[in-house]
Amino acid sequence: MKPVDPRLLRYATASRGFFAVTAAIVLAQTGVTVGFAWALATALVGAIQGRPVGELWGYIGVAASLVLLRGLLIAASERAAARGAAAASLQLRAALVGAVARLGPGWLARRNSASLSLTAGHGLDALDAYFGRYLPQLVATAIAMPILIGAIALADPLSGLIVVLTIPLIPLFMVLIGLATRGVQERQYRTLGRLAARFADTVEGLGTLKAFGRQHRAARSIETITRDYKRETMTVLRVSFLSGFALEFLASISVAIVAVTIGFRLLSGDLTLLIGLFVLLLAPEAYLPLRQVGVQFHAASEGVAATDEIFDALDAARSAETPEGQTPDAVTPALGSTIAFEGVRVHREGHALPTVSLSVGPGEVVLVNGPSGVGKSSLIAALLGFAAHDGEVRVDGVAVPHARDSVAWAGQRPGLVTGTVAENVSFGSPVDSARVAAALADAGAAEIDPAIALGAGGAGLSGGQAQRVAVARALYRARVGGVPALVLDEPSSALDADTEAHLWATLRSEADAGRGVLLVSHRRSARAIADRVVELTPPRESPSSAVRTDERTPVSGSPRAAQAVRS
Numbered sequence: 001m002k003p004v005d006p007r008l009l010r011y012a013t014a015s016r017g018f019f020a021v022t023a024a025i026v027l028a029q030t031g032v033t034v035g036f037a038w039a040l041a042t043a044l045v046g047a048i049q050g051r052p053v054g055e056l057w058g059y060i061g062v063a064a065s066l067v068l069l070r071g072l073l074i075a076a077s078e079r080a081a082a083r084g085a086a087a088a089s090l091q092l093r094a095a096l097v098g099a100v101a102r103l104g105p106g107w108l109a110r111r112n113s114a115s116l117s118l119t120a121g122h123g124l125d126a127l128d129a130y131f132g133r134y135l136p137q138l139v140a141t142a143i144a145m146p147i148l149i150g151a152i153a154l155a156d157p158l159s160g161l162i163v164v165l166t167i168p169l170i171p172l173f174m175v176l177i178g179l180a181t182r183g184v185q186e187r188q189y190r191t192l193g194r195l196a197a198r199f200a201d202t203v204e205g206l207g208t209l210k211a212f213g214r215q216h217r218a219a220r221s222i223e224t225i226t227r228d229y230k231r232e233t234m235t236v237l238r239v240s241f242l243s244g245f246a247l248e249f250l251a252s253i254s255v256a257i258v259a260v261t262i263g264f265r266l267l268s269g270d271l272t273l274l275i276g277l278f279v280l281l282l283a284p285e286a287y288l289p290l291r292q293v294g295v296q297f298h299a300a301s302e303g304v305a306a307t308d309e310i311f312d313a314l315d316a317a318r319s320a321e322t323p324e325g326q327t328p329d330a331v332t333p334a335l336g337s338t339i340a341f342e343g344v345r346v347h348r349e350g351h352a353l354p355t356v357s358l359s360v361g362p363g364e365v366v367l368v369n370g371p372s373g374v375g376k377s378s379l380i381a382a383l384l385g386f387a388a389h390d391g392e393v394r395v396d397g398v399a400v401p402h403a404r405d406s407v408a409w410a411g412q413r414p415g416l417v418t419g420t421v422a423e424n425v426s427f428g429s430p431v432d433s434a435r436v437a438a439a440l441a442d443a444g445a446a447e448i449d450p451a452i453a454l455g456a457g458g459a460g461l462s463g464g465q466a467q468r469v470a471v472a473r474a475l476y477r478a479r480v481g482g483v484p485a486l487v488l489d490e491p492s493s494a495l496d497a498d499t500e501a502h503l504w505a506t507l508r509s510e511a512d513a514g515r516g517v518l519l520v521s522h523r524r525s526a527r528a529i530a531d532r533v534v535e536l537t538p539p540r541e542s543p544s545s546a547v548r549t550d551e552r553t554p555v556s557g558s559p560r561a562a563q564a565v566r567s
Contacts, residue, residue, distance in 0.1 A: 148286040407487045
């Protein structure tokens with residue numbers, strides 16, 4: 001591990017300010033330490049030489065005052081470090097949440113959500129020790145150690161030379177011990193991530209496990225990983241204790257060498273008692289900063305082990321930003337806007353996806369159809385800015401990096417969170433009980449009590465109920481926010497025929513009220529409400545045209561088709 005990871009300082013800019021405060025406090029502490037050693041040495045030498053007590057009270061008072069001042073400076077340093085660590089951790093957590101929001105569900109689906117939650121929670125909490133103790137101690141070492149060694153060398157060049165020659169032993173052993181520490185710490189953190197992921201997966205699938213009588217096997221698996229974690233934790237503690245002993249032993253040996261040479265020189269008369277005591281009082285302080293770096297390294301290593309996943313997200317989000325570094329819509333959405341794809345081709349590794357050009361205007365229901373894997377969901381991901389693509393997404397003719405502010409959408413996975421049904425429906429907006437009830441009813445979920453409390457991932461609802469709540473959330477956002485388009489990806493895959501028909505009627509009503517609807521569905525019944533059907537086919541099957549759509553004639557069987565026939 002690098003002494004200071006530049007990525008941490010780049011993403012946690014809030015930590016920079018408190019470094020200046022810490023440096024000023026450390027500089028003052030170092031001056032106090034030197035002053036205290038001189039005052040105390042002078043008082044002790046005076047007492048040994050039999051000077052009157054009255055003459056020594058001044059030195060004793062100075063030493064006592066400096067002790068009190070050092071205590072105040074230590075308290076100030078702890079307070080500054082705690083505030084800086086809290087600000088830095090909060091900033092990193094906000095940056096991580098923002099990065100995940102920008103990267104979207106496509107990126108999130110490739111990662112273990114339990115492990116990411118562990119990183120955002122426990123991992124970032126463990127970084128408090130890195131910001132609050134380890135980095136301030138590095139600052140203290142960089143400032144205090146040269147000053148203390150310089151003070152020793154000015155008072156006694158030979159002692160200063162001994163310190164300079166012996167002090168590199170401590171960082172040498174710190175590097176060797178640090179490599180071993182980081183290895184066991186990373187193993188411990190990976191084991192904790194496995195435990196969190198396995199526990200989350202077990203809880204999510206507990207109903208299925210019980211149905212097939214496999215819950216005991218899952219419990220034994222969690223128990224095995226828990227034992228692994230306990231073993232890794234004890235290994236970390238063992239390495240930490242051994243490294244602490246090694247650093248203390250080296251520092252003690254080094255101070256002893258200085259003390260022995262001073263003793264012999266005092267006996268031979270080559271050194272005065274005042275200088276000898278002064279150097280002896282400062283020598284332990286010269287080694288102390290490096291010893292404390294080793295101690296704080298162990299306290300910070302768990303947090304640093306958690307940063308790889310954080311930086312993966314932050315770096316990915318940074319590289320995905322537009323050249324201006326922003327990703328907001330360029331158009332203020334309003335009811336009546338047109339959403340369009342112009343030559344959009346989504347990049348997906350290992351698959352050749354078709355190029356799509358289509359528009360969804362006010363009052364239209366556009367149905368996107370095609371075989372599985374052809375890129376229907378990827379097309380929606382491109383619309384939301386969650387997938388890299390060629391071509392342009394446009395809102396009212398203006399190219400935008402994404403159209404998230406212009407659409408209300410529901411994906412194939414409901415994406416429900418812990419809280420009541422009403423809070424999930426109104427997610428991100430104030431709860432309006434009447435509108436929540438209307439959205440649930442229009443989504444075919446009138447029987448679901450809005451006050452029901454859901455667990456993680458929407459636990460407490462069946463698959464079909466969760467899907468309808470997700471559709472209700474899209475309807476609620478569209479109506480409350482006045483967004484011009486609804487985007488739904490397989491909203492009826494878990495619904496029965498009657499509920500599906502009710503949902504199609506709701507979507508047709510939304511379109512008739514002036515809102516565009518982009519619908520992805522395999523169900524043939526969806527054609528009944530569609531104004532246009534866009535058929536996506538793999539390019540290898542239709543080289544000349546990967547998208548088949550009738551832009552002029554409404555689909556047979558739809559209300560618009562019947563109206564066209566009657567006219």
